[in-house]
Amino acid sequence: MKSPPHTRKQKIAALADQCVQCGLCLPTCPTYGLDGNEAESPRGRIAIAAALARGDAEPTATLRIHLDHCLGCLNCQRVCPANVKYDELLVETRALIGPAPERPRQLLAMLKQPTLLRLASRVADATGLERWKKRLTDRLPANSAWRAALATWSDDGTALPASLAPSPEAGQTVVAIFPGCVASVEDETAERAAVTLLQAVGYRIHRLPAFCCGAMDLHGGEMEMADRLAERVRDSWRNAGAAQLVTVTPGCLGALRRALPDVSVTDPVTLLAERMDRLSFRPLERRVALHLPCTQLNVARSESALQKLLSKVPSLDLAVVPRPPHCCGAAGTHMLEFPERAARLRDGVLGQIAILAPQQLLSSNIGCRLHLAAGMDKHGAHWPHMHPLTLLAQQLENSP
Structure with missing residues (x-):
């Protein structure tokens, strides 16, 4: 749901006020460890968010880079004695200032389309990308997003485990599995493994369509697109007839939980551990x-x-x-x-x-x-x- 700017600013200011500036988060922050710079710490970013929300600062390139550098790892939130909702504060602040001008929109748009990713994978296999990938990446600028994407191109030949597909039993709990976008292509093996294991412990599985949950947009300040994708998640869930929702990649969990606040959204590992015997x-x-x-x-x-x-x-x-x-x-x-x-x-x-x-x-x-x-x-x-x-x-x- 899109919030008016003044409402968003009030929310950010209220979230920032929860921080007691104790500094216990600093030793757990990866970016603070890289730079030793207070502005690259959770405490520093909370102060920046508060200043932006109250109109005491403008989102200049020099200021916003510290927010853009944040990994959203939430190590700070886990150790915070004041229970600051840093994840919510970061999402709202990025929505307030909008996406970075340098954001690689074309690349991200492709990554969010499983059909395009599968096509690109077939082309890469047909042309032997793995053999000439390094020569191509070396020709691209060092900080190019496309160069980084090519460097991560997978040539994983792991065999897919077959599903056990036992006969459904009356009273079995139905679990919906969310494939995602990149994960639905690059981690298809893991998705099938999750189905095999969940069926082995007595769950029935309903697979949702493969699409982006909105996490990339949510964390990039593209709130309008994130909201549209959240609505698509809700539509898919309503048609699933399931009791719980799982995804094999924990990177989707935050966006899925935001879209479905009243639904149990979890990692397959949690369900499997409950029936480990x-x-x-x-x-x-x-x-x-x-x-x-x-x-x-x-x-x-x-x-x-x-x-x-x-x-x-x-x-x-x-x-x-x-x-x-x-x-x-x-x-x-x-x-x-x-x-x-x-x-x-x-x-x-x-x-x-x-x-x-x-x-x-x-x-x-x-x-x-x-x-x-x-x-x-x-x-x-x-x-x-x-x-x-x-x-x-x-x-x-x-x-x-």
């Missing part, structure tokens, strides 16, 4: 590094459930990637809009992964995984990567 897995002797995306920690809050599920795989040697670093730098479109900053954050995470010496990398956020994979390519690291649900489905007893 129904799952049995084949042994796997492998050392894996588990990267926990900010959205899984601070929005889904399902990290403990995921680790419990993975611990049920016999012989699996699970090592959790330490924090800090607090964010890999992907952060939705941040890796496209600020590739140099995103790469600096990514290098810290890759360094922590290297210390763990894994044979494989697991991460539930497709943006994080593609961003980390681009860094692996750059540094010559070779850790196969997949969604944790894909590994669980592959090791599920009685699965193909």
Whole structure:
């Protein structure tokens, strides 16, 4: 719902007033860690938001860049003793000042269209993009969003696990699964894995159409488009006849919950953990590094459930990637809009992964995984990567 400017300003000012300026958020903020600049901290951004809302400052390029740099990781919100709703404050402030002039609209419009992404994927396969991708990216400017997007192009050949598709039983809970846009193409394997696992514990699955949830627009200040996509989410949900909504990428959860405030919207991991006793897995002797995306920690809050599920795989040697670093730098479109900053954050995470010496990398956020994979390519690291649900489905007893 579009808010009048004066109403939005009042809301931002009220949200900002909740901050007690204690500074406990500073050590958890990735951008403050990069720059050591108060304006690049949650406390500094709250002060900027308050000044903009009260008319004490104008959204100049010099001022707004600090808001644009924010990753929206919400590490600050998780540790805040005053319970400041930083996520809401950030969204409202970006809506107030509007999208950045440099926002790569054409690229983002393509990423939001699953049909276009699939077509681009077929063209890339037919032309052997993986062989000449580096030569093409090297010709593009260092801070080009298109260069960053090409660097994350996936050539993942992971086999899709087949759904168990048991016969429906009377009284089974129906769960709707939201495919998303990029995730519906790049993480289709994980979506099918989620269906396999959820059916194995007794849920019936209804798949919603694949489209963008509006997260990219919501966090980019494109509120009108975000509202239109939220209405599409509501229309799809009304036709689902389901009790709960899940998505395999936690990056969609915030936008879905905003669109459906009265609906249980969660990570499949949470539902699977509640019926964990129904799952049995084949042994796997492998050392894996588990990267926990900010959205899984601070929005889904399902990290403990995921680790419990993975611990049920016999012989699996699970090592959790330490924090800090607090964010890999992907952060939705941040890796496209600020590739140099995103790469600096990514290098810290890759360094922590290297210390763990894994044979494989697991991460539930497709943006994080593609961003980390681009860094692996750059540094010559070779850790196969997949969604944790894909590994669980592959090791599920009685699965193909």
